[in-house]
Amino acid sequence: MDMFFSVLDATLRVSTPLVLAALAGLFSERSGIVDLALEGKMLAAAFASACVAYLAHSPWAGLGAGIAAGVLVALLHGGVSISYNGNQLISAVAINMMVSGVTPVLALAWFQQGGRTPTLDDSERFTALPMPFADAIEQSSALKLIFGHNILVYIAVAVIFVVSWVMYKSRFGLRLRAVGENPHAADAAGISVKSVRYIAQAISGALCGVAGTYLALAQTGAFIQDMTAGKGYLALAALIFGKWRPWAAVSGCLLFAFTDAIQIRLQGVELPLIGSIPDAFIQAIPYVLTVVLLAGLMGRAVAPKAIGIPFVKSR
Amino acid sequence: MSQPANLPRWAALWLMPVLNLLAALLVSGLVIALIGEDPIECLKLMINGAFGYPEGIGYTLFYTTSFIFTGLAVAAAFHAGLFNIGGEGQMYLAGLGVTLVCLQFGGLPAWLLIPLAMLAAMVFGAGWAFIPAYLQAKRGSHIVVTTIMFNFIASSLMTWLLVDKLRMPGSQTPATVEFAKSAWVPMLHELLAPLGFALPNTPLNATFFLALLALVLFYLAVWHSPQGFVTRTVGLNEKAARYAGIPVDKVVIAVMCVSGALAGLAAINELLGSTHRMNMGFTNGIGFVGIAVALMGRNHPVGILLSALLFGALTQGGLDLSFEKPAITREMIIFTQGLIILFCGALENLFQTPLSIALKRILKK
Numbered sequence: 001m002d003m004f005f006s007v008l009d010a011t012l013r014v015s016t017p018l019v020l021a022a023l024a025g026l027f028s029e030r031s032g033i034v035d036l037a038l039e040g041k042m043l044a045a046a047f048a049s050a051c052v053a054y055l056a057h058s059p060w061a062g063l064g065a066g067i068a069a070g071v072l073v074a075l076l077h078g079g080v081s082i083s084y085n086g087n088q089l090i091s092a093v094a095i096n097m098m099v100s101g102v103t104p105v106l107a108l109a110w111f112q113q114g115g116r117t118p119t120l121d122d123s124e125r126f127t128a129l130p131m132p133f134a135d136a137i138e139q140s141s142a143l144k145l146i147f148g149h150n151i152l153v154y155i156a157v158a159v160i161f162v163v164s165w166v167m168y169k170s171r172f173g174l175r176l177r178a179v180g181e182n183p184h185a186a187d188a189a190g191i192s193v194k195s196v197r198y199i200a201q202a203i204s205g206a207l208c209g210v211a212g213t214y215l216a217l218a219q220t221g222a223f224i225q226d227m228t229a230g231k232g233y234l235a236l237a238a239l240i241f242g243k244w245r246p247w248a249a250v251s252g253c254l255l256f257a258f259t260d261a262i263q264i265r266l267q268g269v270e271l272p273l274i275g276s277i278p279d280a281f282i283q284a285i286p287y288v289l290t291v292v293l294l295a296g297l298m299g300r301a302v303a304p305k306a307i308g309i310p311f312v313k314s315r
Numbered sequence: 316m317s318q319p320a321n322l323p324r325w326a327a328l329w330l331m332p333v334l335n336l337l338a339a340l341l342v343s344g345l346v347i348a349l350i351g352e353d354p355i356e357c358l359k360l361m362i363n364g365a366f367g368y369p370e371g372i373g374y375t376l377f378y379t380t381s382f383i384f385t386g387l388a389v390a391a392a393f394h395a396g397l398f399n400i401g402g403e404g405q406m407y408l409a410g411l412g413v414t415l416v417c418l419q420f421g422g423l424p425a426w427l428l429i430p431l432a433m434l435a436a437m438v439f440g441a442g443w444a445f446i447p448a449y450l451q452a453k454r455g456s457h458i459v460v461t462t463i464m465f466n467f468i469a470s471s472l473m474t475w476l477l478v479d480k481l482r483m484p485g486s487q488t489p490a491t492v493e494f495a496k497s498a499w500v501p502m503l504h505e506l507l508a509p510l511g512f513a514l515p516n517t518p519l520n521a522t523f524f525l526a527l528l529a530l531v532l533f534y535l536a537v538w539h540s541p542q543g544f545v546t547r548t549v550g551l552n553e554k555a556a557r558y559a560g561i562p563v564d565k566v567v568i569a570v571m572c573v574s575g576a577l578a579g580l581a582a583i584n585e586l587l588g589s590t591h592r593m594n595m596g597f598t599n600g601i602g603f604v605g606i607a608v609a610l611m612g613r614n615h616p617v618g619i620l621l622s623a624l625l626f627g628a629l630t631q632g633g634l635d636l637s638f639e640k641p642a643i644t645r646e647m648i649i650f651t652q653g654l655i656i657l658f659c660g661a662l663e664n665l666f667q668t669p670l671s672i673a674l675k676r677i678l679k680k
Contacts, residue, residue, distance in 0.1 A: 036459070086661035089398055089459050093606060094657035101650030102346060109350035109642055225646070233463055240460065280475035287464040287471075291446075294456035303457070 005145055007261045012149065013219070015257035016156045017042070017211040021235035022242070022249045023163045024207035028074075029244060030167070031200035032180040032306040036092035037077045039232025040099040041205055045070040045212025047103040050117040050223035051110070053124045059217050062124070063152075066216070067209030073099065074205025075198070082197045085310035096232075104225040115225035117216075126150040126218040152214045159207065164246040176200055180304035183311040193311045208232075237290040244304060256286040321671045332611055332618070332659060334666045336625075339654035346650065350642055357636055357643060364635025365628035371635065373503070373517025377589065379627030380519075381581040383526040385605025386623050387533050388578035390614040394537055395570040396550035401447060401462030402578040403602030404469030405440040409579030411473065412439030413586050414481065414491055414593045421495035428497050433583055440579020441572035443469060448571030452564035458571070466602075477595045489595040500587045520588035522580075529577065530616040546570055578602060600649070604630075607652050610660035626652070 021038050028035035048069035053062025073095060080091040104115025111117050128148050167173040175196050178186040183193045215231075216223050238256055242249030263282040322331070344354035365375045385402045392399035412435035420428060447461035477489040484492075501521050504514035537543040549556045549566045557563050585597055604626050611625070612618030633648035658665065 090660035097653030101646045104646045280471040284471040287467045295454045
């Protein structure tokens with residue numbers, strides 16, 4: 001039983017940044033902008049949050065900086081994609097390389113500790129919240145699963161509800177989806193395609209900002225070179241897995257995080273019938289699943305119609 | 316990659332990429348200034364590191380060789396309207412093909428073993444590109460996403476193979492045993508020594524000539540063959556191609572296989588030309604640099620040669636620079652590569668309007 005809860009606990013910890021990034025991608029992609037730049041947005045946020053949290057001795061200042069950095073990178077991607085009608089895929093590939101390159105250079109120049117930032121004190125990080133009725137909780141693994149996380153985990157949970165409400169129940173959500181499916185119709189209805197897409201990018205950047213901050217300030221306690229390690233692409237895979245719908249994308253993130261959590265526990269364990277599975281195979285599961293899903297072998301994933309196509313207002 | 320209509324051809328082909336490159340270098344220089352180094356001095360050190368002495372030139376051309384192959388790989392797919400972002404994984408898998416051949420048939424003479432290894436590199440590279448291509452053509456799954464996923468899958472697969480299956484017995488590092496001498500592609504300094512040229516000892520090898528040959532063949536195949544015509548038709552307008560009776564699905568799959576095979580040849584330069592064994596992560600981003608090379612070279616062999624040379628120089632000059640200036644690490648080059656991709660690939664027409672206005676004024680006088 002303890003093992004069961006510890007796997008779930010690990011799942012929750014690993015999935016938090018994935019969920020935030022996948023929801024970030026949801027805004028961007030439902031508005032019609034391909035978001036391969038999730039990786040770069042998160043990494044920039046992780047770097048900025050670690051720097052500012054260290055200098056200002058406050059995790060909240062770090063969170064603010066992380067969000068600002070995420071939004072800044074998102075607006076660069078947005079500027080290229082929305083105002084210059086540039087190729088969104090190429091823009092994202094370029095941005096990911098730029099962020100991956102420039103962050104360790106700046107970290108080295110500013111902190112002289114190799115390509116990383118100094119290790120943060122607990123007071124500069126988001127640590128587990130104090131538990132109410134700590135004694136009672138110590139007894140129960142199930143309660144430990146609910147309490148005793150850092151604040152960003154709870155923020156992420158709240159974000160899921162807010163996002164699914166915004167996406168399906170709010171006026172902005174309706175406009176966002178309209179812009180992503182048929183921008184010309186939306187334009188004819190008097191919606192500004194450009195401003196909706198810019199707002200979607202900014203939201204995407206902000207959510208990636210929280211995700212990156214989580215990696216640096218909650219999970220690791222410093223910025224490390226390329227610390228996102230493909231999580232942006234994994235979040236995108238979860239988004240596709242969830243067929244561009246918020247709750248399904250979140251369950252994709254949970255599934256991927258779960259495979260990650262059991263992978264560590266399956267190392268060298270002999271399973272009945274199959275023997276021990278090399279952990280590289282378990283690592284590859286999310287990527288294989290995404291390919292299978294995209295191939296329409298498990299129900300078809302249909303992308304927003306206008307995705308990737310620059311909007312040129314008809315005259 | 317539409318050509319700006321109101322610019323003269325020479326300006327669109329030459330001036331714009333140069334302006335985009337300068338913009339990228341300018342931003343890069345600003346970051347160098349931000350961390351307290353002198354950008355002009357760094358540029359001088361880099362140019363000197365890449366071209367200033369024979370050994371530097373050798374290394375520059377060695378890196379250029381790999382970049383020509385991955386650049387051609389991306390360009391081949393671009394001509395069919397496909398963005399093959401999976402060169403990295405295709406090259407990695409090609410390394411597996413090379414390794415298997417070299418370990419299995421190490422006893423064969425060089426004239427047989429090396430072509431066999433090349434064939435294996437091309438087949439394995441093409442094979443890794445085939446699945447995403449098939450899924451794109453037959454099931455409509457987006458090739459960019461699938462090739463990214465295939466990069467990750469390749470990396471997991473190769474980690475497992477190198478750690479568990481192919482690792483040299485008794486060694487801790489995830490690398491294979493050294494290949495037999497007959498699998499080594501001759502180095503240029505060895506080739507030219509009998510002719511009386513004393514070249515410094517660099518990894519530059521005969522694969523360089525293969526890369527030049529590939530450039531020529533690429534030109535002929537794309538612009539002077541029926542297959543090239545069909546490919547470009549699909550790339551320019553898939554619907555029109557379908558209407559004209561071109562089997563678009565087959566073209567997509569075939570072009571992606573060619574693309575994967577080209578990316579695979581980069582593994583020959585690295586494995587048989589230089590390291591003579593396969594290390595974990597030997598691709599080291601070469602597949603991604605191919606994207607930048609193709610975008611900057613506008614998918615044309617001449618452009619690809621020049622931009623591969625530029626990136627080869629950036630890599631070699633950047634390494635030299637990082638010895639001189641410890642603050643400017645290898646990552647600075649990755650940043651610059653990203654900037655070049657951004658300016659040449661996504662913001663390619665940034666300077667179109669100001670440039671066309673300026674040119675009109677100058678040409679009127």
